[in-house]
Amino acid sequence: MFNALEMAPPDPILGITEAFKKDPNPGKINLSIGVYRDAKGATPVLESVKRAEERILATEKTKNYVSPNSGTVEYCAAVQELIFGAGHEVLASKRAATAHTPGGTGALRVAGDFIKEVLGGKRVWMSEPTWPNHPSIFQASGLELGTYPYYDAVHKTLDFEPMLDALKKVPAGDYVLLHGCCHNPTGMDPTPDQWKAIADVSAKQGWIPLFDFAYQGLADGLREDAEGLSAFLGQGRELFICSSFSKNFGLYNERVGALTVVGESEVAAEKALSHLKRVIRTNYSNPPAHGSSIVTTVLNDAELRALWEGEVEAMRDRIAGMRQLFVDTLRAKGVLQDFSFLTKQKGMFSFSGLTKEQVARLRDVYAIYIVSSGRINVAGMTEENMNPLCKAIAEVLSN
Ligand code: LMR
Numbered sequence: 001m002f003n004a005l006e007m008a009p010p011d012p013i014l015g016i017t018e019a020f021k022k023d024p025n026p027g028k029i030n031l032s033i034g035v036y037r038d039a040k041g042a043t044p045v046l047e048s049v050k051r052a053e054e055r056i057l058a059t060e061k062t063k064n065y066v067s068p069n070s071g072t073v074e075y076c077a078a079v080q081e082l083i084f085g086a087g088h089e090v091l092a093s094k095r096a097a098t099a100h101t102p103g104g105t106g107a108l109r110v111a112g113d114f115i116k117e118v119l120g121g122k123r124v125w126m127s128e129p130t131w132p133n134h135p136s137i138f139q140a141s142g143l144e145l146g147t148y149p150y151y152d153a154v155h156k157t158l159d160f161e162p163m164l165d166a167l168k169k170v171p172a173g174d175y176v177l178l179h180g181c182c183h184n185p186t187g188m189d190p191t192p193d194q195w196k197a198i199a200d201v202s203a204k205q206g207w208i209p210l211f212d213f214a215y216q217g218l219a220d221g222l223r224e225d226a227e228g229l230s231a232f233l234g235q236g237r238e239l240f241i242c243s244s245f246s247k248n249f250g251l252y253n254e255r256v257g258a259l260t261v262v263g264e265s266e267v268a269a270e271k272a273l274s275h276l277k278r279v280i281r282t283n284y285s286n287p288p289a290h291g292s293s294i295v296t297t298v299l300n301d302a303e304l305r306a307l308w309e310g311e312v313e314a315m316r317d318r319i320a321g322m323r324q325l326f327v328d329t330l331r332a333k334g335v336l337q338d339f340s341f342l343t344k345q346k347g348m349f350s351f352s353g354l355t356k357e358q359v360a361r362l363r364d365v366y367a368i369y370i371v372s373s374g375r376i377n378v379a380g381m382t383e384e385n386m387n388p389l390c391k392a393i394a395e396v397l398s399n
Contacts, residue, residue: 012132016369025367029389031380032369034184034348035252036315041382046250048308052297060293065286070277071100071258075292078299079258083213083241085223090233094266097273099280100287102255104214104244105133110259110279111210111240112141115175118275124210125170126177127151127163129351129373131184134177134212146170151186151351156341158188164201172206180213180241181225182347185375189219189346192227199231209237214244214257217312218319219346238263245295247348248312256291315379319348322381329386333394348379358396366392 010018016032035043045053066072076098084090101107115121124138127150135145148166152159170176178198183189190198202209209232219225232239241260246252259276263269280287298304320343327339342350354362354374362368368389370376381389 012373013371016371019363020369023367023369027388028367028369029380029385030369031376031378031389032371034247034377034379036247036250036319036348036379037382039318039382041380041385043250043252046308046311048298048304048311049249049251049294051307052294052301052304055297056290056293063289066100066289066292067286068277069280069286070273071098071287071292072296074300075100075296076258078296079243080260082216082222082299083226083229083243083260084233085226088233090262095264095269096260096262097269097276098258098260099273099276100292101242101257101259101280102284102287103246104212104242104257105137106255106284106287107242107244107257107259108134108137108212109141110276110283111242112138112143113279113283114259114272114276115210116142117279121173121175121208123171124175124177125167125207127179127183129185130177130179131212138177143175146174148176150183151188153351153353156351156353158190158194160190160194164197167198167201167207168205170205170207174207175210175240176202176207177210177212178228180211180216180228181219182215182349184212184214184347185349185351185371185373187342187345187347187350187378190228192231195228195231198228199235199237202232203235203237208239210240210242212242214242215247215347216243217248217309218316218348221316222309222312233262236264238268245291248315249291249295249298249308251291251294254291254294255288256295319379322378322386323350325383325386326378326381326390329390330393333390335390335394335397337397342378348377349375350378352376354393354396361396361399362392366396368392 013033020030079098090096101110123144123146125146126134128147149159149162216225239262244257261272298308323343330339352374356372359370359372
């Protein structure tokens with residue numbers, strides 16, 4: 001029966017890294033998957049994480065199941081404090097409930113299943129473009145998909161008015177996926193005023209916001225990056241937040257994330273959590289503990305937390321530096337197109353504007369791997385690979 005199957009297409013992001021690994025070219029460059037690299041091109045374990053792991057190794061007494069299966073009280077409290085900020089009204093009123101999930105993808109899938117099975121939701125609207133896994137996840141949950149305009153490819157900016165117009169037509173009770181910060185794939189985020197306008201439309205229309213908050217800390221700062229979310233929280237709305245610690249803790253392969261739901265009261269949040277536990281039980285039963293122990297240890301220890309916040313800041317600064325160097329180097333290589341829009345974008349990703357054909361040529365001729373949409377991972381650039389990278393792009397653009 002397996003032989004009767006057609007081969008499945010490779011994943012548009014993971015498949016590129018698989019191809020990259022097989023490429024024997026010693027000068028190959030991977031700007032596809034959203035993984036941070038330091039100035040040497042490595043993805044090291046953060047110092048704060050290493051120290052937390054040493055402590056965990058020395059004190060851990062059991063590998064018993066995580067209980068409850070929605071995550072430990074300590075982890076869920078630490079996640080909420082990071083999302084909302086200490087002393088926030090949502091924390092004081094206890095109207096949020098958090099479930100520990102395997103990564104941000106796990107959070108999105110648990111949210112999708114909960115929306116479909118428990119809340120009877122019908123449809124999720126997502127930005128055009130969005131992370132290619134978003135539609136696949138919500139489709140797998142049995143939800144219908146809709147899209148709203150997001151990016152103006154001509155002016156390399158947010159397509160704000162058309163976006164808002166589309167959101168004004170989303171029916172009450174539908175769900176709208178919003179990227180909390182560092183929009184994936186465009187790197188274009190709404191301004192605080194634009195966030196406020198989106199929140200106003202949501203309140204008026206009655207659609208429910210579902211935040212993918214996978215990059216907290218990588219745009220402007222841990223608190224600053226929650227600005228979009230705050231616009232909705234200020235209105236006392238019910239909403240969903242999917243967090244990931246893959247990027248800001250560098251815990252990619254530990255699969256640690258969280259789904260937080262914000263309800264109208266503590267009782268409402270407790271009810272929601274009781275259902276999330278059931279959704280999790282029938283999916284992966286219990287979350288993996290190691291990554292969450294690291295996150296809890298770091299966030300709850302003043303010294304480790306300060307160290308981690310410094311490490312997040314260093315990642316953010318290096319990415320911003322690479323954006324500028326990329327723009328400058330392209331210009332130095334004689335590229336006439338203006339790439340300065342890249343310095344206005346946030347987080348790891350940018351929409352380069354490179355066409356599918358140019359992306360294919362970069363891969364086939366120069367062993368430079370980019371997602372076919374033209375999305376580039378700026379965090380994969382280094383001072384060392386910048387010259388060959390920009391030289392190749394200049395050549396491809398001039399052909
Ligand atoms: C990305 O968009 O490259 C990251 O979110 C990693 C992934 O899982 O696709």
